[in-house]
Amino acid sequence: MNSSKNYQAFELGKWKTKVEERLKLWEEQGFSRRLWSKDPTLWFPEPQPEIADRLGWLVLPEMMRDNLEMLSSFAEEIKDEGISDVVLLGMGGSSLAPDVFQKTFGNAPGYPGLIVLDSTHPAAVRSVEDRVDLHHTLFLVSSKSGTTLETLSLFRYFWKKVSQIMDDPGKHFVAITDPGTPLMKLAQERGFRRIFEANPDVGGRYSALTYFGMVPAALIGMDIHTLLDRAWTASENCASSVSEEKAAGIRLGALLGEITKDRDKLTFFASGSLKSFPDWLEQLIAESTGKDGKGILPVAGETLVSPSEYGQDRIFVFLTLEGEDGEELEEWMDAQKQAGHPCVRIELKDKYDLGREIFSWEIAVASAGSVLGIHPFNQPDVQLAKDFTKTAMEEVGKKKEESDVETWSIDALEALTKALKDWLGQAKTGDYFALQAYLPPSKETEEALQDIRLELLKHTRLATTLGYGPRFLHSTGQLHKGGQNRGLFLQIIDEPDVDLPVPETDYSFKNLIKAQALGDYKALKQRGRRVLRVNLGSDVASGLRTLYELLGRQD
Template identity: 40%
Template sequence: MSTEIAVTIVHSGLAEEAKPLVDNLVAEQVASKLTAKDATLWGPDAESESRIRLSWTTLHESSMPLVGEIEALAAELAGEGVDRVVLAGMGGSSLAPEVITATAGVPLVVLDTTDAGQVADALAGDLSRTVIVVSSKSGGTVETDSHRRIFEAAFTANGIDAASRIVVVTDPGSPLEAASKEAGYRKVFTADPHVGGRYSALTAFGLVPAGLAGVDIQGLLQDAARAAVQLAADSADNPALWLAAAWGAAHARGAEKVVLADTGSGIKGFPDWAEQLIAESTGKQGTGLLPVAVEGPDAVGFADAGSDATPVAIGAAEGAAQISTTGPLGGQFLLWEYATAIAGRLLGINPFDQPDVEAAKVAARSLLDKPLGGEEAAPALVVGSVEVYPSGDWFPRGVSTLTEVLSAFIGTAPEAGYLAVQAYLDRLDDASAAVLRPALGRVTGLQTTFGWGPRFLHSTGQYHKGGHQNGVFLQVTGAVEQDLAVPGRPYTLGVLQHAQALGDGQVLAEHGRPVLRLHLTDRAAGLVELTKAVQEVTR
């Protein structure tokens, strides 16, 4: 793979439309001002937030001292026979480390779920060889706090000094930092507080779990440093300016969806990381770019973009315009962060806040304060292993099959809208649920996204509430066979997962969006039934 970062627009019309935007960005010195952390680039309303969110532009330098600390801890742990790394983190705290380790081919157990089965599988690993990295900027992330409590209790129950096996990454001054030091946890790393979660790939949040797992994190930072020279330049050769301008030009002519696929770059899972970055940064004030991560180039008919490219299709009225980016992972992180921040300027929004993320969390917390299950309304319909729970007034009378339910639900989507599939399931044991995305996309003709709940709440969840209001939302929940208690909390993981699904569905319905929740009373059988029904859907 080339060490140079490059962007190619395989569409002459879009390139012509993007060029004036690039010229303006160069004339306005946007790249160098961004590198210099100029908080005025997004207007006065965004200035207070931007002022405390721009340190990511120089992380390739400021994060370098972390390398020695992380490598020293990794060596200590290895000397004690501890070589299995579990990461408890959500959103930006887990997506980047997962990409980094998968790309490097080193194992990392990622817990970004409240599914009891998936957490139980992580607990079933060899705890005598396990260290858990607990990553949370605020320290109050409910999923991550639950994982910490569960693992701490499991270590103790197995005769292991729990404090010696817990490593924490958090912001300085957070409640988690103070509590972790008081508890005597093995190590507390504090990250740069002037970096938002989705821009934190090269902070301690990305580097600590990856480095402990065995990744060459110094090389990652060096790749970013080489790219930084290109990305800071006020030049028409700056690839970040072209990527941002292509997005901006396409959006100006009505395109609002960015399809992400990999053509064999060797960078594993990059679309999932970019999905959060783009959706959470741009999806607000009724506008934005909706990222659609797909299984591969065949899913959207990409032309050959090269063996080391990450192509991006921009949907437009007259078809799709293909863009590809190339370069090593460290540089790609920085390229896409620059481009997303600059796209925010072109779209007229603040790319560093996430005003609609908290709503689903508040709704979920309110549901945790009351007993769930007994008070829940009866399903509108039960078909085999699937219970049907519609929200809103779209549900028609007389339907009796899953196919009829799905057809009616999808019929509520506007022509240029999208369908979001949200699976509150085990993304390992219930991985077959992911086939719903391409299957529904084929039969409906809608751009279709897929997210594992509650992970997507820290990612595309912002766009769902703050972006273009033309989405319809299919939730899939499942029965919990063996629940896990959360020590010190009055709920189990199953109750928490259920509350998160209902809470987000409630907020979406309050935004006037159609929501359909399908609950699988038997997960395996229900997924088979649902997949079969999808194949018969008409729109």
């Protein structure tokens, strides 16, 4: 198969024929035409909720054009006012694309920087508070449903802080939400500076090109016209008049659908400037496909190892930026191909080609859902952890949870060593490890967790993933509970030495993050998952070092 527009190349080995046959079948069935006519029978013969009314993302590259001048004008207004920081309070689809934009592009000269706060750990909340000058900060309160617990808790905290020093706190708050949500009503009541009503027919993980992504992009001074133009180019490439074999997104979807039946660990490696993009892809793929006992596991941020250290369940995707590929990555890519691993290489001419890739991957994942026989637009198992969290909120601090939750202390070395051995002993070929860190993100913590990932990979040859709680609950959490029972989950918690009450409620951030970890633990156990829960105590750095050393001693 030839590359599409010279930026997408596949090395598929024995799967090449299967992918070609799928594309031929789709062409006979009029797949592209039916996709653009929003035909829900592409996925199921009978009508299903959240399909026909969740395909609005298909027309975003064209539809959002009418809003670009308004967004640019708003961004200029904020810049000219002297706002130095924009703090986005949001989870999942409301936060991941903006985070990628800030990490990839940074803020243009004179424009504010963007800080994404998607943690309920009190240390993370305090860190953001200490980092900004509230007089020169704009808060984006971003939630599609308008009811997201984490987002509203963070809003209440910062609303009180701003109210204590300003007579008109609403001037420093902007809401992004669907029409008619509780957040919209709240924003109206409190006099928010602006309310951006998002598209109700676009699901959260497909919303990067709606106001959820475009408002933050404009505020940091990105060229949103170019970003959307690149997305429009991708939509034209996948138009109904283009054959399925030549449409980049649909070709990628056929590949994902066919190969991941055999190799379900979709492993991403990206050039330096693009390293954060797989974090967005992670939610799109895991939440769209991880259900009904099926799913594609996205693996982002793993350390490079030799081909022999990977299992036979991998497919590799290399995202490269023209002129930025290092010799080491080139050699490593060639080694994977020589070892017989199926590989995909996608080259971006410049960073704004992210617009193209966002749209192409949305097409690909939706198309793959048709092959896998899953509903790519719902998230049926996310609510389970939320329900357990609600119950846990009433238990935290009352010690009720200790009777049915096994938590291993980092200080009980002998007991923890045995628990780790027993947990690792349950691993088998085709499994994966998921590190679930309910910790405040930091450079040091990230490095320590990556060391643990590498130790697990080298020890077992199994894929490893890393997510910070509660962020991952809105991303890979759906696959953890709804996908195949192939995960071994290491839930890592700490004892925060600081706590912050959440105004207008009877709980604190410390209680909230504890309840969220507890709720997900119980949800995983209910689904028969293999979970080990470790409490690091108050010294996270020391606890992670000990955990790494204990893993290194395993047979």
